[in-house]
Amino acid sequence: MTTPDTQSCTACQDLERGREQAAAVRDRSKVTDFHVLIARHRARHPAADEAVNVMREQGPRT
Template identity: 55%
Template sequence: MTTPKTHRWTERRCSECTDLERGRKEAEAERDFSRVSDFNVLIVRHRMAHAEGP
């Protein structure tokens, strides 16, 4: 049995992280998978900005 991976970015939540994740969930609920993909890209880019730090 493997343990779940934890990610650094889950520890740092900003309002933009929350908004992007909410948008992705809304797109999933609407079954708009093109928008889901767009949000996935935006989320990854945003998390990379967190990793760069101030």
């Protein structure tokens, strides 16, 4: 596994599944859409666990 954090993220799994289904019916524009969505989504959680910890540590501080 090269991206273990993806396995525990249901959003990633849903996006991957959608992209695979789009590819299965050769819907290229849909595949591209999912590719963008996946890239955008993953940019928000390069490391899910660390992101959670960072959010906790920062807490309500402004």
